Amino acid sequence: AQAALPAAEAAATDPDDKFYLGQFRLQLGIGLNDKAMQQKAIDEVLASGSEGAKPEIGKFSFYAGQFAYQAKDFPRAIQRLTEARAAGYVPTTAGQPTRDLDLMLAEAHIRANQPQQGLAIIEQAVQAEKAAGRKAPADWYQRAASVAYQAKMAPEVTKWTRLQVLDYPTHAVMKPVAIVP
Numbered sequence: 018a019q020a021a022l023p024a025a026e027a028a029a030t031d032p033d034d035k036f037y038l039g040q041f042r043l044q045l046g047i048g049l050n051d052k053a054m055q056q057k058a059i060d061e062v063l064a065s066g067s068e069g070a071k072p073e074i075g076k077f078s079f080y081a082g083q084f085a086y087q088a089k090d091f092p093r094a095i096q097r098l099t100e101a102r103a104a105g106y107v108p109t110t111a112g113q114p115t116r117d118l119d120l121m122l123a124e125a126h127i128r129a130n131q132p133q134q135g136l137a138i139i140e141q142a143v144q145a146e147k148a149a150g151r152k153a154p155a156d157w158y159q160r161a162a163s164v165a166y167q168a169k170m171a172p173e174v175t176k177w178t179r180l181q182v183l184d185y186p187t188h189a190v191m192k193p194v195a196i197v198p
Contacts, residue, residue, distance in 0.1 A: 018045050036067030056084040075106025079118055086121055091129035098122040116142045120157075132168040136161055136177075143180070155185045 022042065029038040039061030046054030059081045062070050070077065082097035101118055108117045119142040126135035139161045143153040158181035165173035 019049075032065050032067040033069060035065035036062055036069045039065060039070075052084070056081070059084070075101045075104030078104060079106050079108060082118075082121065082125075086125055089128075091125045094125040095122065095129060095131075098125060116145065119145075127164050132164050132170065136164060136170075136173060152184055155181060158184070 018041075022045075025038050025041065029035045039058045041058075042061060043055055043058035046052070046056075046058050059077050062077050063074070063081060078097045078101035082094045082101055085091075085094035085097055098118060098121060102122065106118065107114045109115060110117075119138055123135040123138035123142070126132070126138065139157055143157060146153040158177050162174055162177035162181065165171075165177055
């Protein structure tokens, strides 16, 4: 199958051909566990312009964003993950929706030295969890507070630590300390 790729590339002239070539390359890349081939295939599918790709744009953009993130190409990760988000793609684990896209997009912004954008996305993810009747994990608050602290954004540090305490109050009892004069 790999030997047939050059001929298939030469024959792929219209958007649908390019879409199917990308699909073929993706299946081959998955079978060979070749991440570079998978990434190239996803980029081909996204660039094909085929009507067949449109229903899957969100999913393919998410995977392209993941590859870019793993390669530490944060501007490209932001671009692709934003496209996935705009397409309404929601990743799932065991059939349940996750906030993986939002968290990866937030982290890409943070690592691209755009902490405000990253914090805004974390806040949206927290609000979405609350709207769904769930409590956001405590580590989301901790990460947001840490990012705000490192970026010297004191009001944001206060905001995120306060939100964490509201959602995760502790029952620690403070013991009185004797002060010796």
